[in-house]
Amino acid sequence: MPAIFQTIYQELCQTLFRQSGFIAAVEPFLRKLIPAHRAGLYRARILSITPQAGCLRLRLKVSRLFPAFVAGQHLQLFVELNGRLLERTFSICSDVQRLSEQHELELAVQIQPQGRFTGALPGTLRPGMYVHLSRPVGDFCFMSQQPACLIGAGSGVTPLFSMLSSISRLTQPLTFIYSFRGKERLLFAAEWAALQAKFPLLQLVLWDSARQGRLTPERLLGELQPDLQAHFYLCGPRQFTADFSRALLNTGVAEAAIRSESFGVIAPSAGETQPVSLQLGQHSYPLGGHGSLLQRAEQTGVTVPYGCRRGVCMQCLCEKTSGVVRNLLTGELSDAGPGRIQLCISEAVSPVKVQSVEISA
Amino acid sequence: MEKHQSQQPDALQLHALAAELDQLLQTEKATLGAADALYLQRLVFWQRCCALTGRLGLLLCWFSWWWLLPCVLLLALAKILDNMEIGHNVLHGQYDFLRHPTLNSQRFEWDIVCDSKSWQRTHNFEHHTYTNIIGEDRDFGYGLLRLSDDLRWRLQNSWQLATYLLLSTFFQWGIAYHELAAQRVFFGKKKPGRFSQVSDLQLKKAFFTKARRQLAKDYLVYPLLCWPVAVQVLVGNFAANLLRNWWTSTVIFCGHFTEQAQVFQPEQCQNESRGHWYYRQILGSSNFSGPRWLHILTGHLSCQIEHHLFPDLPAWRYPALSAKVQQIAQKYGITYNTGSFFRQYLTVLKRIWRYSWP
Numbered sequence: 001m002p003a004i005f006q007t008i009y010q011e012l013c014q015t016l017f018r019q020s021g022f023i024a025a026v027e028p029f030l031r032k033l034i035p036a037h038r039a040g041l042y043r044a045r046i047l048s049i050t051p052q053a054g055c056l057r058l059r060l061k062v063s064r065l066f067p068a069f070v071a072g073q074h075l076q077l078f079v080e081l082n083g084r085l086l087e088r089t090f091s092i093c094s095d096v097q098r099l100s101e102q103h104e105l106e107l108a109v110q111i112q113p114q115g116r117f118t119g120a121l122p123g124t125l126r127p128g129m130y131v132h133l134s135r136p137v138g139d140f141c142f143m144s145q146q147p148a149c150l151i152g153a154g155s156g157v158t159p160l161f162s163m164l165s166s167i168s169r170l171t172q173p174l175t176f177i178y179s180f181r182g183k184e185r186l187l188f189a190a191e192w193a194a195l196q197a198k199f200p201l202l203q204l205v206l207w208d209s210a211r212q213g214r215l216t217p218e219r220l221l222g223e224l225q226p227d228l229q230a231h232f233y234l235c236g237p238r239q240f241t242a243d244f245s246r247a248l249l250n251t252g253v254a255e256a257a258i259r260s261e262s263f264g265v266i267a268p269s270a271g272e273t274q275p276v277s278l279q280l281g282q283h284s285y286p287l288g289g290h291g292s293l294l295q296r297a298e299q300t301g302v303t304v305p306y307g308c309r310r311g312v313c314m315q316c317l318c319e320k321t322s323g324v325v326r327n328l329l330t331g332e333l334s335d336a337g338p339g340r341i342q343l344c345i346s347e348a349v350s351p352v353k354v355q356s357v358e359i360s361a
Numbered sequence: 362m363e364k365h366q367s368q369q370p371d372a373l374q375l376h377a378l379a380a381e382l383d384q385l386l387q388t389e390k391a392t393l394g395a396a397d398a399l400y401l402q403r404l405v406f407w408q409r410c411c412a413l414t415g416r417l418g419l420l421l422c423w424f425s426w427w428w429l430l431p432c433v434l435l436l437a438l439a440k441i442l443d444n445m446e447i448g449h450n451v452l453h454g455q456y457d458f459l460r461h462p463t464l465n466s467q468r469f470e471w472d473i474v475c476d477s478k479s480w481q482r483t484h485n486f487e488h489h490t491y492t493n494i495i496g497e498d499r500d501f502g503y504g505l506l507r508l509s510d511d512l513r514w515r516l517q518n519s520w521q522l523a524t525y526l527l528l529s530t531f532f533q534w535g536i537a538y539h540e541l542a543a544q545r546v547f548f549g550k551k552k553p554g555r556f557s558q559v560s561d562l563q564l565k566k567a568f569f570t571k572a573r574r575q576l577a578k579d580y581l582v583y584p585l586l587c588w589p590v591a592v593q594v595l596v597g598n599f600a601a602n603l604l605r606n607w608w609t610s611t612v613i614f615c616g617h618f619t620e621q622a623q624v625f626q627p628e629q630c631q632n633e634s635r636g637h638w639y640y641r642q643i644l645g646s647s648n649f650s651g652p653r654w655l656h657i658l659t660g661h662l663s664c665q666i667e668h669h670l671f672p673d674l675p676a677w678r679y680p681a682l683s684a685k686v687q688q689i690a691q692k693y694g695i696t697y698n699t700g701s702f703f704r705q706y707l708t709v710l711k712r713i714w715r716y717s718w719p
Contacts, residue, residue: 015574016582018470024463028406040462083398085460305558307486312672314454314466315481330387340457340465357467 036130038085041078042066043130047104053180053187055108055155056121057093062103062133069105069136071096071166072159072233072261077107078132081120085132088117088337091159091235091261092136093188095166108187110155116335140261142166142233149175149226151244153215153236157187159261160235165191170199175226179236182210217247228253234260274348278302278318279355292328293318293354294343304343304356311345318343323352370693375636378693382639385685386671389678397675398459404446404657405464412439415601416583422593429597436601438658441608443472445660450676452477453485457673473605474575475537476567482558483540489672493617493645494625499543501617501624503528503535507716509624514719521717522710525614532606541568608658611706616665619647620708621698642669643690647698648683649705656680666690666697 010020017025027039036043044060051057058077069075069092078087094106111118125131142148142163152160157178164176180186186206196204205224207215220226232248234241241262248258276287278297289299294316297304307313311329317340325334325346333349334341341354370378415435421428447464448471450456457465470477483499491497495511502508506525507518517524528535545551546561579598584591623644630641646665656663657677664679667686671679690697699705 012582014470015578018472018574019463027463028402028409031402032406038462080398082394083396083459084394307482307490310490312489313481313485314452314457314673315486317454317457317467340460 036132038078038132041132041134044105044133046125046127046129046131048127049125051122052108052189053185055110055187056125058107058109058125058131060105060107060131060133062099062105064103066099066103066105066133067135068100069096070141071163072140072142073136073138074140074159074261075136076134077109078134079117079121079124081117081124086117086337087134091162093158093161095162097166097168108155108158117337138261140233140235140259143231144170144172147172147174147227147230148233149177149230150233151177151179151220151235153179153240154181154185155187156234156236156240156261156263158235160233161188161191163233164195164202167199170201173201173203173227173230174199175203175205175224175230177205177207177215177220177224177226179207179209179215182208217244220244221247221251230257232258232260234258234262236262238262274323274351276323276348276352276354278304279353280304281356291347292344293325293341293346293348293352297343306344309344311342314342316343317341317357318354319357320346321353321355323348323354324350325352370636370640370695372634372636374693375634375640377636378689378695379634379636379639381689382670382686383635385682385689386674389671389674389682393458393675397456397677398461400675400677401447401451401456401459401461401464404442408439408442408447411435411442415439419594419597420587420590422590422597426593429593429600433597433600433604436597437604437608440472440601440605441658444605444609445612445662446657446676447471447660448473448477449660449662452481454673455675472575473533473536474572475533475539476571479540479564479567480536483543485672489669491630492642492669493623494627494630494641497627499539503539504542506618506713508618508712509716511624511626512716514716519717522713525713529607529610529614530603532610533602535610537568537572540564612659612662614709615649615702615705616646616662618709618712619698619705620712621696622647639670640693640695642666643686643695643697645669647700647705649700649702651702653680655702663702666699 013019013021013025019025023030024039027037030037042062042065044062047059047061049056049058072091074089074091076087076089078085090107090109092105093108094104098104109118109121111122113119140159144167150160150163157180160176160178186208192204192206196202209215213219228251232253234244241260245258245260249255273290276293276296278285278287278293280302285297285300285302287293287296287300287302289296291299294304294306294309305315307315320334320339320341322336322338324336325341326332326349327334328345328347336350340357343354415432418428418432418435421432448469451464451469452466452471454466463469466481488498488500493501495501495509502512505528506521507514541547541564544555544557544561544564546564579602580595583598584595587594625641625645630637633641643666646669648666649663651663661676661679662668664676664683667679667682668676670686671682687697
């Protein structure tokens with residue numbers, strides 16, 4: 001029965017307002033009353049901004065409606081930059097208790113000075129301003145019943161830090177290895193001592209790779225000798241997690257006992273043809289051929305809507321989820337994050353993922 | 362009307378023309394940002410205010426039928442703003458860079474019976490790519506009017522002034538049916554070799570869904586919601602739709618069918634350069650001048666030339682660009698067709714009348 005009501009409600013909203021719901025229809029009025037309102041997103045007020053270790057630590061106040069999260073999950077941070085609503089994905093680094101008790105959460109946003117998004121944040125964000133958040137998602141979650149070994153590199157420590165600080169009582173041994181390059185890149189510098197004091201079962205390894213050399217899988221197994229029966233949680237650059245999970249698998253750690261999350265910085269490499277995956281509905285197609293993304297789709301035999309093929313009509317507009325493309329009209333490079341691109345005038349300069357724009361019913 | 366340009370710029374000049382216009386576009390695009398977001402947000406707010414007060418005001422017809430007059434005007438204004446300055450421009454993708462969740466070319470749906478996707482296929486693609494090319498731009502005369510000697514005279518052309526008035530009155534249905542007519546979905550023989558991205562079935566479904574919703578909204582749900590004044594509301598909605606139809610068709614006819622707007626032959630435009638495309642857009646379009654509110658009411662189609670040169674630039678920027686475009690056009694000896702609204706419209710009527718006869 002509720003399904004029928006839902007259908008009737010949606011049809012009525014489409015008929016009367018040509019919108020998916022009533023809130024979307026009255027959004028222009030809502031935004032006059034509550035300027036920070038954005039339909040479908042959670043607004044969050046910035047309580048403080050602390051630069052630390054090349055990151056901005058953002059302490060955010062969210063409303064009571066913000067859903068609970070599991071330590072290790074990430075969300076999308078939306079910031080309006082020069083009129084454009086841009087978003088990037090970040091892991092929550094605060095603990096779950098702080099959200100339920102004080103309605104606060106914290107993100108550590110690594111600043112890339114060249115980045116279109118993070119590069120602009122230090123000059124844009126001010127305490128008291130509103131930013132927007134998606135609901136927390138992800139299955140990189142901590143299970144406290146087993147002995148565990150958490151290994152993080154660089155800003156990959158953020159979800160692991162949330163996992164560690166969310167633990168109320170540690171009943172199993174836990175190894176926490178954090179590799180960072182130089183004292184000035186150490187995140188959460190003030191918090192480690194307190195955590196060590198709180199959890200006697202915690203073996204904390206702060207690995208300064210500037211002093212001790214790069215933390216490799218060999219050195220991990222040789223010098224640190226983690227408990228191989230433990231569950232492993234890896235977070236860091238793509239290469240880092242790939243190397244470590246391969247090495248752990250080789251030493252006989254079960255595949256199910258390794259969880260990892262990685263992030264990648266993409267280096268544009270012009271000249272050679274980059275792999276592109278195009279998702280249409282349920283199907284994902286790897287694109288062969290060369291030329292614009294539209295040409296490559298066609299050479300691969302994938303039918304995509306198109307029109308003018310000169311960047312005018314917007315019929316081939318797609319959502320790029322990751323990767324860098326070059327605008328064939330202007331030569332301009334896109335940024336690496338999500339964005340709308342027209343297939344007919346875009347050429348991949350790094351591995352690219354695109355999907356058709358979801359069209360409302 | 363001079364049908365063939367006396368001295369067409371050569372390839373080299375066209376190349377230079379393209380470079381200058383591209384440069385102009387680039388400089389303008391570099392300034393896109395918060396101002397556009399603010400403009401769009403304010404525009405949508407005022408459009409919703411007009412719609413809301415118009416609809417609520419119709420309830421006052423309980424006291425006197427005279428309330429119909431201001432409320433119909435408000436409602437018509439809301440529809441015109443929605444269709445022209447918001448719908449047309451958003452569906453062109455002019456504001457896509459803002460990444461607004463609903464005000465973008467893929468998601469927006471407008472208050473008109475034409476399905477937005479169908480309009481994008483015929484208007485954004487066909488009309489903007491093949492502007493005023495005989496036989497390829499079906500917006501040229503809408504398959505009903507003869508506006509050039511390139512089309513054979515038929516008997517029905519002698520009363521095409523009346524046809525024009527009829528089209529103008531039912532303009533939203535004309536646009537909604539436009540793609541279905543081209544594909545001969547209901548009547549006529551299929552044209553061989555005509556390519557379509559969507560099947561006839563999809564076309565029919567989109568057409569009937571949108572038409573059903575629009576008819577239900579204006580002539581069933583809103584009148585029933587305002588039950589004691591149902592008749593007045595129904596009449597008011599009808600009148601607002603009518604005013605919107607007349608206004609939009611008048612504006613659109615001034616864009617490409619003025620006396621001086623040129624037509625082109627398909628063979629002139631095969632493998633055309635970007636410069637020639639620009640050249641054709643300038644010659645095939647015509648502007649009219651007026652105060653800012655007039656520009657907004659036309660969705661800035663009063664700057665049709667700028668719109669055809671830079672269709673994905675936020676339209677409120679066109680008036681400021683117009684002087685520079687005019688300067689460039691003059692430099693290359695290309696006629697820049699502009700004049701007052703009434704003068705331009707008069708030449709449209711003259712043109713319809715002139716080609717009514719062989």
